[in-house]
Amino acid sequence: MLFQMKPRFLPTFTFTVCALAFYLISISCTNFFYPLLKTTPFLDTFSTNNKIRDPPQATATADSRTNLSHLVFGLVGSEQAWHHRKAYIESWWRPNGTRGYLFLDKAPSPGLLPWPETSPPYRVSDDLKELLNKSEIRAQRMVHGIMEVLREVDYENFRWLVMGDDDSIFFVDNMVDVLATYDHTKYYYLGGNSEFILSNYLFSFNQAFGGGGIILSYPLAKALARDMENCLRRYVFLNSADNTTRACIADIGANLSPQKGNHQIDFRGDISGLLLSHPLSPLLSLHHFDMVEPIFPGTDRFESTRLLMKAAAADQSRMLQQTICHHRQSNWSFSISWGYSAQIFERIMPRSYLQMPVETFKPWVRTPRPPNYLFNTRKPSRDPCEAPHAFFFESVEKKTESDEILTSYSRAWPRDLPACSSSGNHSADYIQRIQVFSPANKRTQVDRCECCEIVGVDSIKAEIKFRECMTDEIIA
Template identity: 35%
Template sequence: MGENNHNHNHKEQKLSFYDKSNKPFSSSSSSSQCSFTAIIVLLIFLSYLLYSFSFISFINPYSPSLIPNSLLVPVIRLGSGQAPEEKTDIKHIVFGIAASSDLWKHRREYVKTWWKPNGEMNGAVWLDKPVNDSVSSSSLPEIKISSDTSSFKYRYRNGHRSAIRITRIVSETVRMLNGTESERNVRWVVMGDDDTVFFTENLVRVLRKYDHKQFYYIGAPSESHLQNLHQFSYGMAYGGGGFAISYPLAKVLEKMQDRCIERYSDLYGSDDRIHACVAELGVPLTREVGFHQFDVYGNLMGLLSVHPQAPIVSIHHLDVADPIFPNTNRVKALKRLMNAAKLDSASLVQQSICYDTTRQWTISVSWGYTVQITRTYMPARMMEMPTRTFNDWHKRHDYTNVAFNTRPITYTDCQRPRVFYNSFVVKSSSSDTTISEYLRYKEWYPTCDWGIPDPSDINRIFVYKKVNPDRWNKARRRDCCRLMPTTKKGTMVINVTACANDEIVAYSDK
């Protein structure tokens, strides 16, 4: 009887169930619900599968895409038939050189030290009026005559109206190129003066870092703090040091520059007019410390021998500074520096520091330019500071008027450095190693009672160094120099190479 009751109850359970709300529904209703739910789940699964397949087809170039062509984003892939864009090279740069007819015969010699003839470089020298120039046109840039600017206002007291002519060189260069076959290759317009010397391989290295299709205004302020602070601006690229303007920006500047110039008739120079117009376009200065205005007088050795860790791009004001090598004229001195630049432009005037612990000497190598030997230990942070071999732009020996740290040439008579200037550089025929010779500059040195050997006993230094054209594609770091054994009296041999990962440039007497 209990069993019958159990079976009866079991049958009732089959007939009805209860949901959470205690409302009965039949088993047939449950089956229909389950079938409907299964169909919904199946449809969702199929939709997801189709979506996943479409997405995979979209990202896979070898699978047919189910997405309409109008929704596809073009992607450049290797093998797609579209070659990657060529790296910026010298052929992509057009130079606009500001010059004066009165000074051109003299200053053209500066231009010849760096200009590559026979169509290897593009650009023009812009003069105020024609000159009788017998020099072959193939050895210098094409000469152009600037347009008349007498209609423009110029209100700067005791200034020079030529500033208006020079500031329009960018625009006139764009007009010269407009619609020509040469314009297709142009990526940058580079401005400089006729007494500006460019190290063109380093210029290319710098410009390669930037997208030439964007608006760029690249250069550097002056070394003179007062020039930047009062008459001009830290946000301005100085024209003597040179500056680069991307061609899209140059095209836009050309359209508005004449109207812009009229708004700034009270400014002094051409470069601050360029700066004012570029500022109206909202483009800031991109600083590159290798552009050198050199608003200084005297000996540039203190600046060039501790060049910043960046490629040297230009030097300016060669007429007011001493020749960069002694006992020669300015042009011959530049040619000597260019000989080193031809073999390893990326390393030109880059500093290395090492120590001769047996003789208690500190040695600083500025490759291709100088080697200096100083008695006693001088820490690296001190050796990185330029020595005050020059006067400021106001012809004063005022170290507070430069926009960087400096140090005295010597703290005591015994620490006066012995300077060795580069005499030649050659490249080994069997390897990528350069061999450069540096000869001691014979000048008066005070006596010293320290008991430390006199560096004047050294007359000649040979520096061995591997060519390193890719150094600026890596994190910046000074090279290291190491003394090499030699038995030749009066001679020192130095090897300059990349520092080891954990190498420390510090004096040790152990």
């Protein structure tokens, strides 16, 4: 259950060895990791002709602002998994808006036909067994998908290639806004690390993890596609798609530009602690929803995804952005993760503390000891002055008369704790709903978070209004 994780004790040395052994075995068979590097000598380079065309003269001017039509998506998945994973992709895919392809490992079975217009058009991946002289080509199939996308698409206005998995959830409006800040005529390789330190250590701290999205500018994607078969032969001993992609790109001369909004989600269990304290960066992607608990109480994974995207449809620029304000009369702290959740703490807490995620989640696999994550965390607490009252997103409404968006968050469960005595015994148990009014306009400022005011507290609800922070305002 959300926010009900119990602290775990450090495993013994014997358990540590077993856990790491389990990890090494599991990554060889899971759909989410690939085996470790083998120290096989490099193979000779072969010359090939991948028939990658140069784009015709674009109809849009080179300095026009990037928009959704400039992005092409390449999603790689399995026919077997698509039966239940298509709901993730369809939650963000926009027929006649987004463009790209889903590459399956084999032709769809009759149960998937006729192919719906709500899904990306599909293609069947090339068979690489003969090319690479090996039977296990799943990792290489994903990398080769980059070339296969370029082989399919109309190059007109093509600026960015976004590769993902069949369970990647992309926030395309935010992606467009972030990519608009980069020069698409240069060689750019964008994406996010794994949140789990061991994953980065075993594969690379310099790679984008593909489930969270690998984003390539068109010139880099074209250069990679032209050298694709050579590079796959050069790194045939690598059985990690993401690491192979990194290696091929490094040989072209480009390196990763990390994005804090791309999330691999290498966790297990309840990830609400992470989503409640998102970095000050636009949310670009989420992944591995099959491996974590539903993010909203009382829903399944697909219902949770649809509910999250309902908020995203109203305002992606504020999705999961954390806003904090204080009710001084009651000594309460409010923390809002827009479009997802709200919390009340019964004492005044500074932003420096509340921005650290609560470790409600577990690492991808158990490890001997911390650190496990690329960010600082705090442990869940049952201290009445530390434990929050939890509220989750329920509805969104556009208020045209006031040019605002109203999001409502309802109490998830009773806190079942006494009031915080050190701050005056001001219990928030009676609050059942939090209503948040935010500006209807897209937020473009990312150097500083928004601030808020508690504009009303009555017998059942609290009302909060977002605003830009004042010049010298301190959130503490």
